[in-house]
Amino acid sequence: xxxxxxxxxxxxxxxxxxxxxxxxxxxxxxxxxxxxxxxxxxxxxxxxxxxxxxxxxxxxxxxxxxxxxxxxxxxxxxxxxxxxxxxxxxxxxxxxxxxxxxxxxxxxxxxxxxxxxxxxxxxxxxxxxxxxxxxxxxxxxxxxxxxxxxxxxxxxxxxxxxxxxxxxxxxxxxxxxxxxxxxxxxxxxxxxxxxxxxxxxxxxxxxxxxxxxxxxxxxxxxxxxxxxxxxxxxxxxxxxxxxxxxxxxxxxxxxxxxxxxxxxxxxxxxxxxxxx
Numbered sequence: 001x002x003x004x005x006x007x008x009x010x011x012x013x014x015x016x017x018x019x020x021x022x023x024x025x026x027x028x029x030x031x032x033x034x035x036x037x038x039x040x041x042x043x044x045x046x047x048x049x050x051x052x053x054x055x056x057x058x059x060x061x062x063x064x065x066x067x068x069x070x071x072x073x074x075x076x077x078x079x080x081x082x083x084x085x086x087x088x089x090x091x092x093x094x095x096x097x098x099x100x101x102x103x104x105x106x107x108x109x110x111x112x113x114x115x116x117x118x119x120x121x122x123x124x125x126x127x128x129x130x131x132x133x134x135x136x137x138x139x140x141x142x143x144x145x146x147x148x149x150x151x152x153x154x155x156x157x158x159x160x161x162x163x164x165x166x167x168x169x170x171x172x173x174x175x176x177x178x179x180x181x182x183x184x185x186x187x188x189x190x191x192x193x194x195x196x197x198x199x200x201x202x203x204x205x206x207x208x209x210x211x212x213x214x215x216x217x218x219x220x221x222x223x224x225x226x227x228x229x230x231x232x233x234x235x236x237x238x239x240x241x242x243x244x245x246x247x248x249x250x251x252x253x254x255x256x257x258x259x260x261x262x263x264x265x266x267x268x269x270x271x272x273x274x275x276x
Contacts (some may be wrong), residue, residue, distance in 0.1 A: 010129070011122045013142040015070055015101045021142065022068040023049045025141045026099050029125075030064065032132035037064075048086060048093070060094040063087060069102030071122075077107035099125060111246050183225040184263050191218025191256045223252040223261045229266065240269040 014022065016155035020039075027037040027050045035052040050064035065083050067075060075098060087096040097118035098104075104119055112119050119127070129137060159183070197211025242262065251259035 007126050010118050010138065011101060012143065014125070015068065017068055017141060019068045021141060023066045025137055026050060026064060026066040028137055029128055029132070032134055035062065055209040061092055063090065063093045063096045065098050067098065067100040067102065069100050071102060073102040074105050075102065075108055076105045077111045080108045080111050080117060084117060090152060101125065155198055158256050177230055184229060187218050187222040187225050188260065190262065219255060222256045223248040226251045226259050226262055240266065
């Protein structure tokens with residue numbers, strides 16, 4: 001069966017390919033996903049190694065950058081920003097994917113997630129080859145020795161990798177995401193503080209005016225911040241996945257009471273980290 005060593009061997013061979021040959025392998029593999037691909041000329045790629053089009057369900061075009069890197073060579077945030085600029089400047093691209101036989105830095109991953117860039121590292125690339133059973137690519141592009149034996153081993157190992165198990169997955173730990181907690185606290189203070197000042201200060205007094213302003217900003221801002229925070233949690237696949245529409249609308253309709261409940265649940269189920 002296919003072991004971790006088998007996958008490592010394939011990945012090592014991918015890293016030994018000529019960069020331009022590697023681009024052709026990636027293009028052929030993406031056709032297994034239903035894309036029509038073309039490898040651009042090296043002198044005219046303009047930061048896009050491969051152009052891929054997909055007709056269904058709506059026509060879209062993807063730019064693919066294929067980086068044949070060594071194991072220790074990581075694609076960092078600066079590189080990811082360059083490819084994001086390529087996407088922004090190209091009128092004919094709807095999305096962008098960076099494929100590497102190496103890996104990505106944490107900052108590079110965060111920037112990619114925030115800007116809707118697709119990332120495929122070395123392990124995921126090998127998994128795609130196994131998933132689509134593209135053993136012909138292994139035979140065509142890689143020197144893997146006894147192909148018939150290796151193909152049988154990979155096929156057996158693939159079933160073990162993709163078939164669901166009956167084991168109950170462990171409970172997810174608290175996700176360390178700061179999200180919009182500072183804004184939630186600010187909205188809460190403005191809403192509650194504004195209401196208190198408005199209630200105790202004489203009518204027409206500047207304190208009452210300040211309280212009314214804080215109450216108004218808190219009343220309208222609290223639901224918006226709840227929506228943005230819930231969106232942030234879902235975007236980063238946190239262990240707590242609140243329904244952003246229900247919580248934000250309920251916060252608005254109850255003048256922030258539900259928002260206070262949301263913040264308590266949020267803080268009890270997630271941890272905080274400055275990076276996010």
